Amino acid sequence: MNQEQFIVTKEHRRFTEFADTVRRQHTIGICYGQAGIGKTLSARRYSHWDKAQTLIGEWGPRDDSDAQVYAALGKSRTVLYTPSVLLTPRTLKEELDKVFTRVSICIEQHLTTVGKPAKRSDFPIVELIIVDESERLSPTAVELLRDRYDRNKVALILIGMPGLEKQFSRFPQFYSRVGFAHQYRPLGQDELNFVLQRHWRHLGKTLDLEDFTDAQAIAAIARVTRGNFRLLERLFLQTERVMKINDLTVITNDVIEAAQSTLVIGIS
CATH class of the missing domain: 3.40.50.300 (P-loop containing nucleotide triphosphate hydrolases)
Incomplete structure (x- = not known):
């Protein structure tokens, strides 16, 4: 970055x-x-x-x-x-x-x-x-x-x-x-939401915290990354790839899980 x-x-x-x-x-x-x-x-x-x-x-x-x-x-x-x-x-x-x-x-x-x-x-x-x-x-x-x-x-x-x-x-x-x-601590939930808004915008989307689909995706991201900044960056590189390959327009829980499956995650 x-x-x-x-x-x-x-x-x-x-x-x-x-x-x-x-x-x-x-x-x-x-x-x-x-x-x-x-x-x-x-x-x-x-x-x-x-x-x-x-x-x-x-x-x-x-x-x-x-x-x-x-x-x-x-x-x-x-x-x-x-x-x-x-x-x-x-x-x-x-x-x-x-x-x-x-x-x-x-x-x-x-x-x-x-x-x-x-x-x-x-x-x-x-x-x-x-x-x-x-x-x-x-x-x-x-x-x-x-x-x-x-x-x-x-x-x-x-x-x-x-x-x-x-x-x-x-x-x-x-x-x-x-x-x-x-x-130096990991991202808290409020800061994670703020960072995710930037990632959503990068993909041409708008993050809506009140939307059930977006809320599910956020929960999946929080579970996978645990507020780890580097892993969050890697996850979204794969998220963008998954969306392009499958011609998807919405970031869902399934998209995040598919992106996660391509990563080697080393957080203990």
Whole structure:
């Protein structure tokens, strides 16, 4: 899902408040929740990483349109980093140093453009590092992040699956610096209805909560997805396919069950 299609949910707003607080207080935060419920989407939205990732990764000749990226990074002051599966501490340091430097250059460029050049201070120009898939971090990598936090005064958020907060409790030096733990929850029923209205419109339909057929379909979707954002997206890709193949015009319980049958569902 790109930035234009992003749906601002209550959980995303809660994540934004959490990230703002961690960033403002220069502390460490842990965000945990089930796979597919929107943690990474919220982190990418908060950091404007969908806009910045290509430029930061390729780091080639500049273009006038890059000013939009500079402005976005100037607003977020955030680096988003996803460690690889076999990450070594040396690679972690090298990759973080590289992305940190490049984002800092972009922010400085933006500040210079708007007439507010960066001033020397005790705090770096990048204010927050968000590490996704944090379960992949080895004990040495965790210690490296703690040392970087202590030395550079850059706030840190680690994102992962439920139990992440307990995993890091095994590292007392690190855990003692954690200021906030945030649980990212699945969509509630009201928010699920709101998101489904968007999906109905995408298929050229109008969702009517008072209509029995629509209510049945909503109940089936809630049962299948349990408010899981990623599974909801996958389910509707298959729903659209089922409707086209069978030349159907109404989203029914049977359509949802047919779409479900094509999915591998991994929610426990």
